[in-house]
Amino acid sequence: MLTPASRRADFPSLNEMAYFNSAAEGIPPLAVGEALGQYFRDKQLGMDGRVKHAEQWEGVKSATADLFGLSPAEIGICSCASEAYNLAAMALRLKDGDEVVISDLDFPAGATPWLQPTCPAAVKVWRNSGGALRTDDLVSLLSPKTRFVTVSLVSFFNGFTVDVPEVVAAVRKHSAALLSVDVTQALGRIPLDLTGVDLIVSSTHKWILASHGGGLVGVPAARAAEWTVPAGGWFNLEDAFGPDRFAKAVSKPGAAGFSVGMPNYPAVYAVRAGLDYIRGAGVANIDRAARPLVLRCLDELKTLPIDLLTPADPDHVAGIMAFRHPKADQIHRHLLSKNIHVMSHAGRLRIAIHGYNTVEDVEKLLRELRVALASV
Incomplete structure (x- = not known):
């Protein structure tokens, strides 16, 4: 991933394209495909294969714990x-008079459970200012009624990166709320410091280079009782097949309660392989390699005739940058014609730089972006 040789060997599809869309879909290394093949071979063992499946399950938990700073x-x-956020909504058992704080830079998954008409809590929106979420603006929303605050470490929309320790301190000082941090756009790309966070959530098909069908959840043991999910199922229950199984259902507390049914073992195998690959490369090494490319790209974007959505402060940027332009579709088509892949949606173009991107990729992107802007 971090050398020309490993990039060619592990990501052969990248030999033909400059790929800047890891914030939507990461390119998996060949090891992930091999892991999916291993799942199939283990599945052919029937029930005996479940021993192998369980080993992969525990491997994912161990690797995720290492990156989250948990056990x-x-x-x-x-x-x-x-699914994680919907189960979290069940666990909160919100009532009339409670308040929830969401962010206007968040992906819908973390915000919309609280906006459904069945949610009795009042929702307050932590709104960005100039593309940034300012802690002072959060403080003004907090009160004794605040039960839950949720925010993304790195915004999918413009790449703004929050200062987690600062947010934790604000929530603790001004409320008794539980704090959730979505690390989907950070996990595998930057080192994490999640001390004091009550709920950690991530998808699996982006920066950790695994597959769809997985959700990773972290719940510190001290918060396990508060995140006990009252969901039906069996894998999440203390004794799903005991003598009282038709009299009561008792959920496992904490993180274990977020796994409500038969695990998606194909995804588990893929996630294990993706996490092992990322950890083998080293998240700190990935960040050291990719950050200069991010800064080079951000500096150039500041000079172009675009509406830059990403704050100019490099201390609050991880791997994502975004901008608007009236001719975004035309710019996108030009980039695709040069085999340069970015995300385009509703006039917004988003660039995501990972450890498999190179200086040559970035210079090609910037060169063709200037050409496209000059021609529209």
Whole structure:
């Protein structure tokens, strides 16, 4: 991933394109495909294959715990980040008079469970200012009624990166709320410091280079009782097949309760391989290699005739940058014609730089972006 040789060997599809869309879909290394093949071979063992499946399950928990700064017992695995947030909504048991704080830079998965008409809590929106979320603006929303605050470490929309310790301190000082941080756009790309966070959520098909169908959940043991999910199922229950199984259902507390049914073992195998690959490369090494490319790109974007959505402060940028332009579709088509892949949506173009991107990729992107802007 970090050398020309490993990039060619592990990501052969990147030999023909400059890929800047890891914030939507990461390119998996060949090891992930091999892991999916291993799942199939293990599945052919029938029930005996479940021993192999369980080993992969524990491997994912251990690898995720290492990146989250938790223990394996504090890690749960579900089907996607959206499921994690819906289960979290059940666990909160919100009532009239409660308040929830969401951010206007968040992906819908983390915001919309609280906007459904069935949610009794009042929702307050932590709105960005100039593309940045300012802690002072959060403080003004907090009160004794605040039960839950949720925010993304790195915004999918413009790449703004929050200062987690600062947010933790503000929430603790001005409320008794539980704090959730979505690390989907950070996990595998930058080192994490999640001390003091009460719920950690991530999808699996982006920066950790795994597959769809996975959701990673972290719940510190001290918060396990508060995140006990009252969901039906069996994998999440203390004794799903005991003598009282038709009299009561008792959920496992904490992270284990977020795994409500038969695990998606194909995804588990893929996630294990993706996490092992990322950890083998080293997240700090990935960041050291990719950050100069991000800064080079950001500096150039500041000079172009675009509406830059990403704050100019490099201390609050990880791997994502975004901008608007009236001719975004035309610019996107030009880039695609040069085999340069970025995300385009509703006039917004988003660039995501990962450890498999190179100086040559970035210079090609910037060169063709200037050409496209000159021609529209």
